[in-house]
Amino acid sequence: MANVELDAAAVVLSRRARERWFPALQLAPVAAFLTIFFVIPLGIFLVYSFWITRRYELVADWTVASYSEALHEPAYRRLLWNTLLVAAIASACTLAIAYPFAYAIHFRLRRYREPLLFLVLLALFSGYLVKIYAWKTILGNRGFINEALLRLGLIDDPLSFLLYSRPAAVVTFVNFLVPLAVLPIYASLQNVADEQVEAARDLGARGLAAFRRITLPLTRDGLLVAFAFTFIIAAGDYVTPQLVGGTSGAMIGKAVVSTFGVTFNWPLGSALAFLTLLAVVLVLVGTRKLVTRTVR
Amino acid sequence: MGAVPRRVAENETSAGDAEPSIRLVGVTKRFGETQAVAGVSLEIRRGEFLSLLGPSGCGKTTLLRVIAGFERQDSGEVWIHGREVSRLPPEKRPVNTVFQRYALFPHKNVAENVGFALELKRRPKDEIRERVEEMLALVRLEGFESRPVQSLSGGQAQRVALARSLITRPDVLLLDEPLTALDLKLRKAMQLELRTIQQELGTTFAYVTHDQEEALVMSDRIAVMNEGRVVQEGAPSEIYERPASVFASHFIGEANLLAGTVVERGETDTVVEVDGLRIRGPAGDLPLESGVVVSVRPERVRLDASGQGEPAENSFRGSIRHRIFLGHSIRYVVEIAPDVLVTAQIGADDAMAGASTGDEIEVTWRTSSSTLLPSS
Numbered sequence: 001m002a003n004v005e006l007d008a009a010a011v012v013l014s015r016r017a018r019e020r021w022f023p024a025l026q027l028a029p030v031a032a033f034l035t036i037f038f039v040i041p042l043g044i045f046l047v048y049s050f051w052i053t054r055r056y057e058l059v060a061d062w063t064v065a066s067y068s069e070a071l072h073e074p075a076y077r078r079l080l081w082n083t084l085l086v087a088a089i090a091s092a093c094t095l096a097i098a099y100p101f102a103y104a105i106h107f108r109l110r111r112y113r114e115p116l117l118f119l120v121l122l123a124l125f126s127g128y129l130v131k132i133y134a135w136k137t138i139l140g141n142r143g144f145i146n147e148a149l150l151r152l153g154l155i156d157d158p159l160s161f162l163l164y165s166r167p168a169a170v171v172t173f174v175n176f177l178v179p180l181a182v183l184p185i186y187a188s189l190q191n192v193a194d195e196q197v198e199a200a201r202d203l204g205a206r207g208l209a210a211f212r213r214i215t216l217p218l219t220r221d222g223l224l225v226a227f228a229f230t231f232i233i234a235a236g237d238y239v240t241p242q243l244v245g246g247t248s249g250a251m252i253g254k255a256v257v258s259t260f261g262v263t264f265n266w267p268l269g270s271a272l273a274f275l276t277l278l279a280v281v282l283v284l285v286g287t288r289k290l291v292t293r294t295v296r
Numbered sequence: 297m298g299a300v301p302r303r304v305a306e307n308e309t310s311a312g313d314a315e316p317s318i319r320l321v322g323v324t325k326r327f328g329e330t331q332a333v334a335g336v337s338l339e340i341r342r343g344e345f346l347s348l349l350g351p352s353g354c355g356k357t358t359l360l361r362v363i364a365g366f367e368r369q370d371s372g373e374v375w376i377h378g379r380e381v382s383r384l385p386p387e388k389r390p391v392n393t394v395f396q397r398y399a400l401f402p403h404k405n406v407a408e409n410v411g412f413a414l415e416l417k418r419r420p421k422d423e424i425r426e427r428v429e430e431m432l433a434l435v436r437l438e439g440f441e442s443r444p445v446q447s448l449s450g451g452q453a454q455r456v457a458l459a460r461s462l463i464t465r466p467d468v469l470l471l472d473e474p475l476t477a478l479d480l481k482l483r484k485a486m487q488l489e490l491r492t493i494q495q496e497l498g499t500t501f502a503y504v505t506h507d508q509e510e511a512l513v514m515s516d517r518i519a520v521m522n523e524g525r526v527v528q529e530g531a532p533s534e535i536y537e538r539p540a541s542v543f544a545s546h547f548i549g550e551a552n553l554l555a556g557t558v559v560e561r562g563e564t565d566t567v568v569e570v571d572g573l574r575i576r577g578p579a580g581d582l583p584l585e586s587g588v589v590v591s592v593r594p595e596r597v598r599l600d601a602s603g604q605g606e607p608a609e610n611s612f613r614g615s616i617r618h619r620i621f622l623g624h625s626i627r628y629v630v631e632i633a634p635d636v637l638v639t640a641q642i643g644a645d646d647a648m649a650g651a652s653t654g655d656e657i658e659v660t661w662r663t664s665s666s667t668l669l670p671s672s
Contacts, residue, residue: 111396182347193397195397196401197401198364198366198395198403199393199395201386201387202365202366202387202391203387204387206385206417213412213416214401217403218402
């Protein structure tokens with residue numbers, strides 16, 4: 001008798017323990033992965049950013065000199081500003097394209113929903129460098145646009161500003177960011193039932209008012225996630241500005257790479273990277289505050 | 297097909313006094329291959345509670361959505377209070393809708409949901425607050441203003457939806473199976489509550505339901521729909537007592553349906569032969585030899601052990617096959633001829649309530665209790 005009760009107690013206990021430890025165990029692999037491959041390297045570079053280099057060697061001499069150099073050097077400030085500007089324009093254009101598309105597949109093109117989403121995934125996973133080079137050939141001096149305009153006799157010399165410019169960088173970013181933005185927006189549109197929009201119309205809201213007061217607030221979080229995805233990726237990218245951006249489309253990523261790789265100034269490179277990270281986080285937090293206050 | 301009565305909206309004499317609240321003229325709506333609404337003409341009077349009753353897929357919800365403006369009819373007209381609204385968007389029509397699954401706005405609290413229509417009209421804040429309070433009192437949810445709508449139970453959510461759609465005092469309220477998602481007990485309570493609110497406000501209610509009992513309990517008038525058409529309309533008692541078709545008698549309430557042939561047409565009655573039994577029904581204009589279905593409500597059928605009870609024109613001897621206890625009443629299924637079963641429902645305090653399966657018994661009903669329907 002007593003034995004049975006004891007066994008029962010043990011079972012209860014072990015179940016309770018399991019309930020407590022299971023979630024922790026489930027989280028453990030990803031937590032370990034992120035700690036080893038993300039948090040620790042990041043921490044190391046944070047430490048480096050407060051060190052100095054002497055004859056291309058890192059020396060643990062604690063100082064904020066790198067930060068002050070990064071902040072006072074006009075070239076870096078211009079690059080950082082340009083980075084935020086290009087990323088913001090690219091994100092805004094991306095959302096302006098992705099939202100109507102996601103809206104259409106949720107509300108209007110239901111029959112084609114699956115093939116369209118499949119195309120989105122296809123676009124998402126197709127090569128990123130391929131897209132950049134594609135734009136290079138479209139916008140270049142011997143590219144599709146210039147050739148067409150030349151053949152039509154509309155211009156005598158190729159338009160060289162098409163490539164190596166800020167618009168070229170924005171166009172390329174938009175091209176590979178749109179599929180990434182469609183998915184969170186589409187997911188958040190699942191929260192919006194036809195009946196809710198109909199109820200708003202029924203109660204006297206015109207189409208636009210119903211969108212502004214019902215659909216938009218209900219998809220706000222999806223939009224914010226899409227904005228965060230696209231802004232972070234655009235602000236951190238250095239291949240696109242390097243290949244199609246030219247001087248007006250230059251961004252901080254390239255400067256960070258060359259500070260590490262060319263001048264071997266790791267503290268300055270780390271400081272630039274952390275300042276960029278800080279700026280991006282501030283933009284995201286600010287946007288979130290602004291949007292949650294106005295869209296409701 | 298000839299059994300389906302054509303609705304007579306053109307009947308000017310009845311529309312003499314007041315303009316009806318809603319007038320539908322020959323409304324049709326097709327979705328691809330499916331004819332959802334097949335030419336409905338219908339009038340809903342001012343202040344009336346009209347139920348659109350029919351099985352799922354009969355077109356009742358589509359018809360309601362056409363009135364609300366969510367669907368555009370393929371042909372026909374929609375008039376509300378003497379004004380044609382056939383081409384107006386939902387926001388321009390003086391009707392509001394209560395949806396089956398409430399359709400509350402999840403990012404707004406109860407007060408913001410209820411006040412939505414007034415806020416759209418940019419009414420002063422004080423007025424909105426006052427009206428919201430008034431509406432919440434009407435649906436007995438005082439003090440719920442700042443609750444998030446996710447925290448509401450089904451019944452509360454539906455009451456919020458009701459308050460939200462009544463706050464602009466619409467001429468007509470359209471309700472699309474609003475109680476379906478609630479449990480039975482709550483549904484019964486809400487039926488009475490809805491009816492009370494409707495009478496208090498004098499608003500015209502057009503109420504879609506597939507639940508015949510609900511329609512009988514709440515309505516002033518019922519329009520029975522089947523396959524996109526209104527097959528019968530009238531007061532609940534009228535529809536219950538005098539169903540116009542086999543479909544209506546089958547769908548509304550329960551009925552014994554006995555198929556046979558007219559063999560005699562007298563001054564006072566008609567005789568129908570059903571599997572050798574001669575059943576009497578009221579005199580009518582059904583031709584001799586034509587196929588008919590005799591419909592008899594179970595509660596009109598009496599049981600009699602010895603033939604001593606009050607006389608009835610229809611009287612058949614049979615044996616009890618099933619006895620079903622329902623609490624307040626008892627239902628007997630009696631075989632009066634091989635494979636001809638008649639269900640009788642009697643009160644639990646009836647003298648015959650003690651009869652049991654296998655007993656030989658007399659089954660009786662009056663001529664007037666038989667309804668003769670042309671078999672389609």
